[in-house]
Amino acid sequence: MTAAPLSFSPEVAAARAAGRPVVALESTIITHGMPYPRNLQTARAVEAQVRRAGAVPATIAVRGGRIRIGLDDGALEALAQEREVWKLSRADLAVALALGRTGATTVAATMIAAHAAGIEVFATGGIGGVHRGAEDSLDISADLTELAETPVCVVAAGPKAILDIPRTLEVLETRGVPVIAVGQDNLPAFWSRDSRCPAPARLDDAASIAAAFAMRRRLGLPGGQLVANPIPADAEIPAEELAPHIAAALDAARADGIAAKQVTPFLLQRILELTGGRSLEANIALVLNNARLAAEIACALHAGRVAAAADAH
Ligand code: PSU
Numbered sequence: 541m542t543a544a545p546l547s548f549s550p551e552v553a554a555a556r557a558a559g560r561p562v563v564a565l566e567s568t569i570i571t572h573g574m575p576y577p578r579n580l581q582t583a584r585a586v587e588a589q590v591r592r593a594g595a596v597p598a599t600i601a602v603r604g605g606r607i608r609i610g611l612d613d614g615a616l617e618a619l620a621q622e623r624e625v626w627k628l629s630r631a632d633l634a635v636a637l638a639l640g641r642t643g644a645t646t647v648a649a650t651m652i653a654a655h656a657a658g659i660e661v662f663a664t665g666g667i668g669g670v671h672r673g674a675e676d677s678l679d680i681s682a683d684l685t686e687l688a689e690t691p692v693c694v695v696a697a698g699p700k701a702i703l704d705i706p707r708t709l710e711v712l713e714t715r716g717v718p719v720i721a722v723g724q725d726n727l728p729a730f731w732s733r734d735s736r737c738p739a740p741a742r743l744d745d746a747a748s749i750a751a752a753f754a755m756r757r758r759l760g761l762p763g764g765q766l767v768a769n770p771i772p773a774d775a776e777i778p779a780e781e782l783a784p785h786i787a788a789a790l791d792a793a794r795a796d797g798i799a800a801k802q803v804t805p806f807l808l809q810r811i812l813e814l815t816g817g818r819s820l821e822a823n824i825a826l827v828l829n830n831a832r833l834a835a836e837i838a839c840a841l842h843a844g845r846v847a848a849a850a851d852a853h
């Protein structure tokens with residue numbers, strides 16, 4: 541455990557005291573990934589989904605010089621409506637805390653916070669990765685290096701389809717991150733079930749995903765694992781249908797000179813407009829689906845620990 545300035549919500553503090561399974565949730569998806577009020581409704585629904593599946597949700601954000609592990613409904617609502625919220629990745633976390641700024645945590649920063657708080661499982665929508673054209677821009681999300689370094693099991697619907705998925709897979713392999721497709725051979729692509737890229741590994745249930753994660757910890761390997769959970773079939777937008785919208789959004793980003801942290805929020809918003817809101821509905825469906833699986837994995841890890849403790853007696 542680090543000396544990180546953590547503040548736990550009463551619900552999460554009680555779960556920790558009782559040794560109950562906890563699932564971390566990020567906040568950039570709320571502040572930069574979805575428009576108000578759907579962002580707030582989704583954040584609440586995702587928390588409810590985690591609870592229904594038997595775990596305790598801990599939405600993570602930064603405020604008043606503290607990393608908040610678990611937000612009550614008032615804090616969630618304030619964050620969802622606030623305008624001047626920083627998007628915090630690994631590079632920004634310390635600065636935002638030192639200055640007392642309000643910040644939303646990305647996958648990378650949420651992993652850091654979750655690990656500091658002793659939370660092993662984290663649900664999000666899609667991870668960041670290697671952007672298309674990264675051979676020139678060098679725009680590669682810090683989410684990938686975090687997965688290589690921080691032992692948290694991240695449940696996502698794959699890398700976002702706006703990215704260069706084959707190159708994202710190459711970086712993850714180089715950095716030694718297990719990439720596990722759930723229930724299918726190919727990696728899912730966020731709004732679509734099939735990226736057409738074979739996944740490096742496939743597992744079909746929460747218990748085996750938990751076992752793989754626990755084994756990685758036993759090996760003493762420092763990083764996490766990426767669990768790529770395909771969007772439910774009835775909510776997906778087929779990749780062929782999305783391709784022209786992604787191309788148009790990328791053109792718009794180039795024309796507007798969008799760079800760095802703005803790229804992903806800009807592309808998500810553009811694609812929302814181009815699909816007439818369908819991409820948002822898909823995004824919500826996939827996050828809910830990931831929250832349920834993450835809770836099941838957290839429960840399986842918890843059950844494994846209980847069994848191991850019983851064996852030791
Ligand atoms: N998943 C979503 N919507 C999002 C994100 C994930 O469904 O907006 C956020 C996560 O916080 C992720 C970030 O870490 O997008 C990636 O940003 P970047 O490409 O700048 O690293």
Ligand code: MN
Nearest residue numbers: 679680681800
């Ligand atoms: Mn980037």
